[in-house]
Amino acid sequence: MRVVVLTGAGISAESGVPTFRDANGLWEGHRVEDVATPEAFERDPVLVQRFYDARRRALASVDPNPAHRALARLEAELGDDLLVVTQNVDDLHGRAGTTRLVHMHGELRRALCTACAARPAWHDDLIDGPPCPACGERALRPDVVWFGEMPYETDRIERAVATCDLFVSVGTSGAVYPAAGYAALAAAVGARTLELNLVPTMGIVAFDEVRAGPASVVVPRWVDELRRSRAG
Numbered sequence: 001m002r003v004v005v006l007t008g009a010g011i012s013a014e015s016g017v018p019t020f021r022d023a024n025g026l027w028e029g030h031r032v033e034d035v036a037t038p039e040a041f042e043r044d045p046v047l048v049q050r051f052y053d054a055r056r057r058a059l060a061s062v063d064p065n066p067a068h069r070a071l072a073r074l075e076a077e078l079g080d081d082l083l084v085v086t087q088n089v090d091d092l093h094g095r096a097g098t099t100r101l102v103h104m105h106g107e108l109r110r111a112l113c114t115a116c117a118a119r120p121a122w123h124d125d126l127i128d129g130p131p132c133p134a135c136g137e138r139a140l141r142p143d144v145v146w147f148g149e150m151p152y153e154t155d156r157i158e159r160a161v162a163t164c165d166l167f168v169s170v171g172t173s174g175a176v177y178p179a180a181g182y183a184a185l186a187a188a189v190g191a192r193t194l195e196l197n198l199v200p201t202m203g204i205v206a207f208d209e210v211r212a213g214p215a216s217v218v219v220p221r222w223v224d225e226l227r228r229s230r231a232g
């Protein structure tokens with residue numbers, strides 16, 4: 001059985017990573033949409049670098065929660081039949097052990113060189129304009145997909161969604177495209193669709209099944225159930 005799991009900020013909420021809605025989409029009084037754009041970076045690079053430096057630093061004090069760990073267990077069971085697509089820029093899926101993973105909106109712990117396009121792993125601040133490890137230019141920005149920019153690996157994601165048997169949406173408000181369109185794509189090709197969310201979206205997609213609750217409870221429960229059903 002081929003499974004695609006799409007995760008959003010809700011899967012990391014119980015790890016202490018604030019969601020966009022919890023902060024009412026605000027950071028230090030700035031709307032995220034106003035900070036997470038190429039125009040904002042052009043207009044006020046210091047503000048944008050500070051926004052991402054603060055969030056990158058915060059990663060040092062958060063850990064994967066049972067939901068991230070349950071998806072890593074699911075990968076041990078399903079192998080190449082599982083793909084986790086995350087909208088999150090935190091590194092909690094990777095730290096929990098998920099390897100079949102697409103960070104479609106990039107990663108806080110990676111930089112992007114605007115001079116040579118290198119994407120080095122990066123754990124420190126970028127505010128002081130450090131040199132790119134590949135080309136030496138002081139041209140590094142966060143390797144995060146901003147509003148108006150092309151998400152990473154959309155072809156690979158769309159192929160996986162269009163050929164899956166089960167599509168599971170975890171902790172996402174379905175507010176941001178193209179990620180928000182994947183559940184409808186899955187339904188259109190006949191996959192079963194399941195939403196695991198603290199507050200079900202009841203949005204444009206009618207999921208076949210909805211389980212309301214915190215990710216740290218509903219994700220492990222679903223994974224264990226799936227593993228038991230496969231054990232026969």
Ligand code: BV8
Binds near residue numbers: 213
């Ligand atoms: C693009 C990185 C062209 C930055 C982010 C129509 C079609 C196509 C595009 C558009 C369109 N309409 C508008 C657009 C443009 C735009 C867009 O969608 N705008 C929105 C505001 C309307 N999209 C883009 O610009 C995208 N690029 O379109 O390029 C294109 C088009 C098609 C194909 C290819 C290319 C790029 C968007 C990427 C922006 N970057 N992140 C950063 O992080 O700083 S988006 C950012 O916000 C997150 O990554 C995430 O995607 C989004 C927030 O969403 P969620 O993850 O869902 O989080 P949220 O806070 O909203 O919700 C939390 C959820 O958790 C809730 O449901 C809650 O109930 C739940 N929850 C809370 N606690 C728990 C919980 N669940 C379980 N347990 C809990 N404890």
